[in-house]
Amino acid sequence: MTTITTQQPPAAEAPSPGATVLERLSVGAETSARRRRWFSPRNLLRAALPLGALLAWHVLSETGVIPALYFPSPVTVFEALGELVRSGELQAAVPTSLARAVTGLGIGLAIGLVFGVANGLVRISEEIFDSSFQIVRQVPFIAMVPLFIIWFGIGESFKVIVISLACVFPIYINTYHGxxxxxxxxxxxxxxxxxxxxxxxxxxxxxAALPQILVGLRMSMGVSLLALIVAEQVNSRNGIGHIIFVATGALRIDIIAGAILIYALLGVVVDMIMRFLERRLLPWK
Structure with missing residues (x-):
């Protein structure tokens, strides 16, 4: 998480050797403005709690308050992540998990948006479909996992369907009400x-309904990561869930904690993407 909050923004394009003084000053001013934006008090305040939690975790681990047998220190966890990077496992796992999450999210968003708009605009559509959506929405998607395993097996289809089901209802409810x-x-x-x-x-x-739709999109993107974690616990042969499964069998708590941090980092990335979209699509907010 610390990488996200302290990362330097991409450098502005360097002026050509023949650039005028005004062009050089403009590029320098743009770079300076970007740096000020990244290190603004607001962003530093957002980073304070995660960094404080990381520091507290390190101190409690080093003083023995948190036994290393049950939960390793941050240093040990980052060393385990480095081990995964050197072996190439992490680079192979993250794109696989992201592909599952994005595929399921896309299907869920398409269904939720279409029915949200249709049920919000057309009375007959609402009378036919809304009650069914509300009934299914009350059933936790985790409770459907055993049935989905029986119906769809334990392959990729099962994982995508679980993620899709989890993502449908946040975007549907918000689009419908918007x-x-x-x-x-x-x-x-x-x-x-x-x-x-x-x-x-x-x-x-x-x-006019866009602010409410974006709320649903933010919620669906967050739920897609939760559903990804659940789906990857079932017979995953690749992805972050597979890393956790193998580490559990080997009692490598440091690798399990590192994989959990990767999930958390993906959540931070999702939040950054949504903030970017809101700034672009809702500039008046």
């Missing part, structure tokens, strides 16, 4: 100007 609560006067104004129903949806309804 669309339903669009100001009717905006729709009436679009009709006055002669916009077709499709153009009204694309240019009025969806932009």
């Amino acid at each position: 669309v339903r609560h669009v100001d009717p006067r905006l729709v009436e104004a679009a009709q006055v100007f002669g916009l077709s129903r499709l153009r009204t949806i694309v240019t009025v309804v969806l932009p």
Whole structure:
């Protein structure tokens, strides 16, 4: 986690040897502004708690308050991660796990968005589908894992389906409520100007519901990592879950803790992606 919060931003493009003084000053000012943004009080405050937790973990481990037999120190965990990097296991596992998470997330988002918009706009669609969504939503996706194993086996399809099911409902609920609560006067104004129903949806309804949709997207992205952890505990032959499975059999608690940190780091990356999207899509917030 510390890498994310203290990482230097990419350097601005260096001016060519023939650049004017003003061009050189502009590049220097841009680089300086980026550095100030990365090390702003707000970002430093965000990094304070994770760094403090890491420091407390190290101190408690070194003083023996946390027995190394049950939970190793951060130094030992980072050494285990270095071992995985040197062997190439981590570089092979992370893309595999990300591919599963992204595939399941994409399927879940597509289903949730389509039905969220349809049920929010069309009364007959809501009456047919919404009650079924609400019933299935109340069932924890973890409880469906044994049935999915029986139905779909323990291969990749099972893992993608578990992640998809977990991601559908956050985006569906938020899209549905976002669309339903669009100001009717905006729709009436679009009709006055002669916009077709499709153009009204694309240019009025969806932009007005976008803040709520982004909330659902943030929640679905977070849930996709949770579902990934659950799915990879079942017969994983590759990915981060496979590393945890092998480490459990070898009683390598340091590797298990390191893999958990990788999951946490992916969560931080997801949060950074969502903050970037919100800044670009909702500049007024």
